Amino acid sequence: MQALTSRLAEKNTIRLTPRLFATTSLSLFTIGLSVHYIRTALTSRSSLTTFSTPHGKSAVMSSSFKQEPHNLLVIPGPIEVSDEVLYANAHPSVGHTAPAFAAVFQDCLKMIKQVLYTTSAQPFLVAGSGTLGWDMVASNLVEPGEDVLVLNSGYFGDAFADCLEVYGAKVDQVKAPIGDRPGPAEIESALSQKKYKLVTFTHVDTSTGVLSDAKAICAAVKKVSPDTLTILDGVCAVASEEIRMDDWGVDVVISASQKGLGVPPGLSVTVASERAMAVLAARKTPVTSYFASWRRWLPIMQAYGKGQAAYFATPPTNLIWAFQASLRAITEQSPSLEQRFALHKESSLRLKQAVNDLGLKQVPLHPDASANGMTAIYVPSPLKPSDIVPKMLKKGIVVAAGLHKDIKETYIRVGHLSITAIDAKRGDIDRVIKALQESFAEAGWDGSKTSSRPSVVEHQGQA
Amino acid sequence: MQALTSRLAEKNTIRLTPRLFATTSLSLFTIGLSVHYIRTALTSRSSLTTFSTPHGKSAVMSSSFKQEPHNLLVIPGPIEVSDEVLYANAHPSVGHTAPAFAAVFQDCLKMIKQVLYTTSAQPFLVAGSGTLGWDMVASNLVEPGEDVLVLNSGYFGDAFADCLEVYGAKVDQVKAPIGDRPGPAEIESALSQKKYKLVTFTHVDTSTGVLSDAKAICAAVKKVSPDTLTILDGVCAVASEEIRMDDWGVDVVISASQKGLGVPPGLSVTVASERAMAVLAARKTPVTSYFASWRRWLPIMQAYGKGQAAYFATPPTNLIWAFQASLRAITEQSPSLEQRFALHKESSLRLKQAVNDLGLKQVPLHPDASANGMTAIYVPSPLKPSDIVPKMLKKGIVVAAGLHKDIKETYIRVGHLSITAIDAKRGDIDRVIKALQESFAEAGWDGSKTSSRPSVVEHQGQA
Numbered sequence: 001m002q003a004l005t006s007r008l009a010e011k012n013t014i015r016l017t018p019r020l021f022a023t024t025s026l027s028l029f030t031i032g033l034s035v036h037y038i039r040t041a042l043t044s045r046s047s048l049t050t051f052s053t054p055h056g057k058s059a060v061m062s063s064s065f066k067q068e069p070h071n072l073l074v075i076p077g078p079i080e081v082s083d084e085v086l087y088a089n090a091h092p093s094v095g096h097t098a099p100a101f102a103a104v105f106q107d108c109l110k111m112i113k114q115v116l117y118t119t120s121a122q123p124f125l126v127a128g129s130g131t132l133g134w135d136m137v138a139s140n141l142v143e144p145g146e147d148v149l150v151l152n153s154g155y156f157g158d159a160f161a162d163c164l165e166v167y168g169a170k171v172d173q174v175k176a177p178i179g180d181r182p183g184p185a186e187i188e189s190a191l192s193q194k195k196y197k198l199v200t201f202t203h204v205d206t207s208t209g210v211l212s213d214a215k216a217i218c219a220a221v222k223k224v225s226p227d228t229l230t231i232l233d234g235v236c237a238v239a240s241e242e243i244r245m246d247d248w249g250v251d252v253v254i255s256a257s258q259k260g261l262g263v264p265p266g267l268s269v270t271v272a273s274e275r276a277m278a279v280l281a282a283r284k285t286p287v288t289s290y291f292a293s294w295r296r297w298l299p300i301m302q303a304y305g306k307g308q309a310a311y312f313a314t315p316p317t318n319l320i321w322a323f324q325a326s327l328r329a330i331t332e333q334s335p336s337l338e339q340r341f342a343l344h345k346e347s348s349l350r351l352k353q354a355v356n357d358l359g360l361k362q363v364p365l366h367p368d369a370s371a372n373g374m375t376a377i378y379v380p381s382p383l384k385p386s387d388i389v390p391k392m393l394k395k396g397i398v399v400a401a402g403l404h405k406d407i408k409e410t411y412i413r414v415g416h417l418s419i420t421a422i423d424a425k426r427g428d429i430d431r432v433i434k435a436l437q438e439s440f441a442e443a444g445w446d447g448s449k450t451s452s453r454p455s456v457v458e459h460q461g462q463a
Numbered sequence: 464m465q466a467l468t469s470r471l472a473e474k475n476t477i478r479l480t481p482r483l484f485a486t487t488s489l490s491l492f493t494i495g496l497s498v499h500y501i502r503t504a505l506t507s508r509s510s511l512t513t514f515s516t517p518h519g520k521s522a523v524m525s526s527s528f529k530q531e532p533h534n535l536l537v538i539p540g541p542i543e544v545s546d547e548v549l550y551a552n553a554h555p556s557v558g559h560t561a562p563a564f565a566a567v568f569q570d571c572l573k574m575i576k577q578v579l580y581t582t583s584a585q586p587f588l589v590a591g592s593g594t595l596g597w598d599m600v601a602s603n604l605v606e607p608g609e610d611v612l613v614l615n616s617g618y619f620g621d622a623f624a625d626c627l628e629v630y631g632a633k634v635d636q637v638k639a640p641i642g643d644r645p646g647p648a649e650i651e652s653a654l655s656q657k658k659y660k661l662v663t664f665t666h667v668d669t670s671t672g673v674l675s676d677a678k679a680i681c682a683a684v685k686k687v688s689p690d691t692l693t694i695l696d697g698v699c700a701v702a703s704e705e706i707r708m709d710d711w712g713v714d715v716v717i718s719a720s721q722k723g724l725g726v727p728p729g730l731s732v733t734v735a736s737e738r739a740m741a742v743l744a745a746r747k748t749p750v751t752s753y754f755a756s757w758r759r760w761l762p763i764m765q766a767y768g769k770g771q772a773a774y775f776a777t778p779p780t781n782l783i784w785a786f787q788a789s790l791r792a793i794t795e796q797s798p799s800l801e802q803r804f805a806l807h808k809e810s811s812l813r814l815k816q817a818v819n820d821l822g823l824k825q826v827p828l829h830p831d832a833s834a835n836g837m838t839a840i841y842v843p844s845p846l847k848p849s850d851i852v853p854k855m856l857k858k859g860i861v862v863a864a865g866l867h868k869d870i871k872e873t874y875i876r877v878g879h880l881s882i883t884a885i886d887a888k889r890g891d892i893d894r895v896i897k898a899l900q901e902s903f904a905e906a907g908w909d910g911s912k913t914s915s916r917p918s919v920v921e922h923q924g925q926a
Binding site for chain 2 (some may be wrong): 067068069070073075077078087089090092095096097127130131132153161163167256258267268276286289292293304311314315317319326403442
């Protein structure tokens with residue numbers, strides 16, 4: 001171990017080194033499934049370069065891997081992923097209990113908390129999609145027969161309610177009209193009529209592009225029903241919209257890797273407050289799931305949180321390496337997290353203004369209810385999404401058709417998340433705007449002929 | 464579309480082309496979430512080479528990507544992954560509802576059935592680990608209060624039983640001594656005493672290296688309790704052990720990407736027979752999970768099975784590309800599937816013989832009960848696993864320590880799956896044998912001094 005430590009010391013320009021020193025003191029047999037020569041984390045050094053970030057830290061990135069040329073993917077997830085993240089996703093196999101991997105996992109647990117401005121919450125990083133986070137909430141925090149309030153701003157509210165009912169919750173919903181979200185008065189009124197175990201809301205509903213006011217919802221719950229846990233479905237919001245778990249009092253954030261977090265899909269990312277974990281600890285009936293059981297995952301996450309490995313089910317190792325690469329970009333490199341949110345807003349406003357200038361309406365009814373990571377655009381009759389989407393494709397740009405069942409054939413969706421939103425050098429936003437202008441023109445749409453050119457403030461839903 | 468079709472025709476040396484032609488006839492809006500310029504599947508052509516397989520088909524592989532040098536990972540999963548598979552895991556982002564991606568998904572659904580020799584069973588490919596397959600079986604095929612028989616040959620039998628009980632099953636177990644598996648007489652006796660909805664067994668228990676006789680178990684069930692469904696946990700068996708679903712009458716095979724299937728972890732691979740799907744269709748109570756619900760996934764898998772996309776939860780797109788790359792190697796390239804099983808046996812026998820020659824005992828009590836994809840080796844007292852594993856690491860080889868709680872500190876585990884077992888040019892098996900010989904010698908073990916040099920037939924468990 002002495003020789004290894006010396007060898008590591010020679011490589012101290014590589015950021016992982018301090019942690020690697022720490023891991024050398026771990027018992028190689030703490031868990032006993034497998035161990036791994038610590039040098040592994042350094043094998044990539046031939047292709048690594050070290051550079052300084054605005055925070056004065058150094059960071060590591062691959063200098064050589066370039067992904068294949070491809071169409072620009074601007075649906076609201078999966079999204080464009082950086083070369084560094086894809087390269088990390090092609091990391092050579094490393095055992096899930098290897099100290100080098102445990103250090104990467106530990107890093108991810110630490111950084112996802114930074115993204116959510118929490119010091120005390122417990123992340124769960126598990127192979128799965130964002131949907132698995134619903135099962136986690138429903139099977140860990142609700143006992144059969146308990147009441148849950150779902151604030152519904154689109155398709156994902158309906159689906160989360162379905163999931164809650166599968167695990168025995170009695171669900172009430174406050175449903176907003178399409179393009180809107182439940183208002184504070186409605187929320188307070190609903191909360192004052194019944195004692196709810198949880199209130200859930202979709203921070204950004206990917207089906208409508210509607211943004212909920214997370215801070216205001218938390219404040220309303222705290223005021224009217226302080227024992228109720230607040231569950232934020234942030235699959236299409238984390239890392240593109242500001243979420244301050246500790247300050248606002250969010251109890252659970254549900255997310256996934258493939259949207260603002262900038263990683264290919266396959267990693268369920270759910271973070272639970274101490275209060276939520278206390279509710280789990282106090283439940284009287286057994287947890288109603290196995291793979292989604294936080295009781296089974298908690299010791300595993302706690303071990304990895306200390307840089308040690310433990311086993312319940314195999315983690316998606318390569319996605320964890322990829323997640324580390326993306327979280328480093330988010331938390332340690334330029335732009336800062338705060339700048340990242342501002343850049344998402346800026347890109348979003350620019351795209352939405354261009355949509356307005358084309359005389360097109362958006363699904364969200366007012367700017368406050370508009371997500372910063374996606375734009376849902378009505379295709380004015382008699383045009384249909386099928387008149388626009390293939391024209392965008394011919395220009396090498398992939399946008400999404402509709403999803404919400406009531407308006408599915410009347411609108412399209414454009415995602416502007418992560419590198420597409422924040423890296424101006426890529427020119428993604430400009431390309432998308434130009435392609436939208438050309439595609440609508442080719443389809444015969446002349447925005448100047450609309451009787452009014454409504455700003456986003458004046459939009460009315462078409463459903 | 465005419466122009467696109469012509470362009471595709473020019474590229475007809477690329478294997479995907481026939482399918483791409485087919486996908487051009489799909490409605491771009493069948494599902495409506497997003498569509499994708501079909502050209503995407505061809506963007507990689509600059510780095511692709513076409514070559515013939517033993518079956519006379521052509522196949523595509525990357526000619527340039529090489530993974531970083533790293534330690535040889537020979538734990539029983541995750542395992543060494545080929546450059547082609549890792550490169551596919553770094554595929555540029557493609558939408559989960561894009562025709563090009565749907566074609567890849569369709570390909571995977573078709574090929575995993577070939578691996579399991581079934582024409583009629585229904586695969587479910589979902590983001591998750593192998594453990595998620597237990598939740599699928601427990602929540603879809605068992606109604607609360609129904610009886611299940613678990614044939615237990617190690618840690619994973621205990622854990623599967625836990626999972627079944629979470630979803631309300633009443634579980635009986637036939638437990639074999641460590642190193643053995645329940646025998647046909649015990650199984651028949653248990654089955655004749657009670658009517659079981661399911662009988663489950665672990666084909667290869669990763670904690671002990673014990674191989675169950677899948678064919679004999681199926682025959683026993685068919686003979687004594689033909690209505691009982693047979694569930695094969697094949698996480699550490701699929702693609703390294705022969706499994707003939709249709710011929711033997713296996714009703715569900717549960718697996719995951721990171722062992723014999725040769726892909727990084729994160730993809731749950733579960734395949735259900737028509738009989739199992741009929742049992743699901745006939746259940747009287749609701750399915751007791753959401754993310755693991757086959758009712759919700761079935762229309763999605765059926766759509767992808769036709770090369771069309773559908774949405775319930777986001778699939779792990781890059782792992783699906785990687786899975787396709789690995790399944791092509793397994794089903795279309797040399798060696799054939801039958802040769803692959805034979806090569807796993809050959810590598811396994813060679814390693815096990817070397818272990819015998821060292822005077823070391825194995826956990827499985829007899830050769831018929833020994834897996835072909837892993838070897839569990841007792842470390843003779845007073846030596847401990849911690850005397851061997853770090854010495855292997857120093858030689859750049861990662862083996863696993865023990866897992867079964869009763870014998871954890873007395874044995875080590877070596878995986879020999881996929882490319883490590885079948886690609887002699889890699890020399891992995893020779894390296895492992897040499898490193899084992901040297902490591903035991905360095906630890907002071909002199910195999911020639913053992914009173915007898917037991918063959919694998921004479922092994923006795925030490926628990």
